[in-house]
Amino acid sequence: MSLHVADTQVSAKTRPWAGIASNTPIHNRIFSLGNLSDREADFLSQNLQRPILHEAASELTVAAPLFVLSGWVCRACTLPDGRRQILQLFIAGDLLSDHSRRKTGTSYACLTSVKTIDADALSIGVSRAPEQFPVLATAFSNLDGDTEERLIGQIVRTGRLRAHERLAHLILELYRRHQRCGQVAGNSFPMPLTQEVLADILGLSQVHINRMLQQLRHEGVVRTAAGKMEILDFARLATFACVAENEI
Amino acid sequence: MSLHVADTQVSAKTRPWAGIASNTPIHNRIFSLGNLSDREADFLSQNLQRPILHEAASELTVAAPLFVLSGWVCRACTLPDGRRQILQLFIAGDLLSDHSRRKTGTSYACLTSVKTIDADALSIGVSRAPEQFPVLATAFSNLDGDTEERLIGQIVRTGRLRAHERLAHLILELYRRHQRCGQVAGNSFPMPLTQEVLADILGLSQVHINRMLQQLRHEGVVRTAAGKMEILDFARLATFACVAENEI
C-alpha cells in the first residue's frame, strides 16, 4: 500500500510555519498519517523554528533530535584501519536521533549540503503528552520504527545478498522513501551519492559498484543522469533485490 | 566500563518473585542499574508471572514484549530462494519486542529450548508512569538502546569485516553480553549455536565458519568444548575483531 499523499489533503491543512515552507517532505510524512487538529498544528509550527544549514562533507553533531529538511545525511562507523561502513542514510523528512549518551563509535556526516531543524522541544512535548498530540505521537513512533526497519534491510543486504542484488535492493528502498514524501517525479528521484559512498553503504568496492551499476543500466533496469536515478523496469529491479514485487 | 554486578548488591534487594527464581540474568541486568525501591520491586514481581517454555527449533510468536529467561532466540529473515539471514540474537535477560504492526518479513525462532515470561503489563505500566519506576524505566530504555547498538554491530560485521574478523567480533559481543548478566565463568560462556547458525548470522557459508573457527583455535585465541566457548587471548581476539581492547 503506497503512502502517496494527495496534494489537496496536504494543502488543506497547511498553515504558515515559522521555520519551514509548506508542502515539504517533512509535511508530507506527517500529514499522510491523518489530519492534525488545530492544537497539533499550532504545536508543530511553534516548535519547529530556524532551520540550520550544514556544508557538504561536514560532520554533524546531533545533541538533540533533528529533522532533515533537505540533503542527505549518513551515520557511519570507521574502523581503526580506515575502512568505513555507512550504517544508515537520512533524507528529507527523516529524524536524526540523539545517541550522545551511548558510545557507539558512530558519527553523522553530511553527504550533500543539508538543512536541518531542531526537533527537541517538539519531541519532548509530544512524548510528555501523547494523548494531546495523537497524530504527532504516531509520526514519531513511525519514524523510530522506520529506522529499525532500515537497519534490518541493511543487514540483509550486506549479509546475504550478492553485489548486484545489494544495489538493486538499496535503489528500491531509496525509491520508496522518496516516493513516500513526494520526491518522485516520473519514476526518478534525486541521487547525489558517489559510487564511493554507495560502496561504503553496501560493503563493496567502488570499482565493483561501477560494474554492477553498468549491468543494471545495460539491462535497461535503471537510467542515471545529472544527479537523478530513474527506474525503468520495476519487475526486474524487484527480482534482483529479492523482494516480492507487490511489496514495492 | 564493565557492568559486572556485585553479588551482594543483587541478593540484598532480591525478594520472593512469583514467576522466576532470584539471581537470574534478568535480575542482574535490572539490579545493575541501581537499587529498586520497594514499590518498584513489588511492581516488578507482580507483573512477571508464569514463565512459558518453548521447544528448540520452534517458531516464536511475539505478540507482546517478552523477556527471555533462558535459552537462545534469533530474529531472522528468509529470502524467496531460501537464503536466511539472522538479524539478532537474544539470550537470557534480553527483551523480545512486539513488531506485529509492521510487516518486516522477519520472524523469531528458538535456537535452543527457551523459557520466556510476558513483559506486556510491566512495560505498559512503566511507560505510563516512568517517574514512579525510575530504575525500571531506565532498564527498558537501555534494553531498546542495546538492541539498536547490536543491529549496528551486525551491519559493521557483515558489511566491512572479513570472515575471521566477523567471527571474532561476534564472539566478543557474546562474551560481553553474557558477562553483563553474570553468565561468564572463568572466561567461558555458553555456546549452543551450530556452525550453520553462525553462518546465517555472519553471512558466510558453514564450511568457512568451520575453517575460521579452526584458525582461532589453532592460534590459541579461543577454545571450544561441550557447548562452551572459552576465550584464551583477549588481546588477539580484539585485534581480529577490529575493536580497541579497552572497549571489551
Added chain:
DNA sequence: CGTCAGTTTGAAGCGAATCAAGAACAGTGG
C-alpha cells in the same frame, strides 16, 4: 587551459562459496 573529483576500463590475485565425501557424535531402539 590545467586541476581535481568522480567514473570507467583492464588485468591479476585472493577470499570465500560450492561441491562432495568422510569422520565424529548424540540419540534411539533392539
Added chain:
DNA sequence: CCACTGTTCTTGATTCGCTTCAAACTGACG
C-alpha cells in the same frame, strides 16, 4: 551393550565473485 540413524563437524578440490592495483577518461570549475 551395540548396531542404526541423523545431525554436526571436518577436510580437500575446484570455481567464482569480488578486491586490488593501475591507468585512462570525463566533466565541472577556477
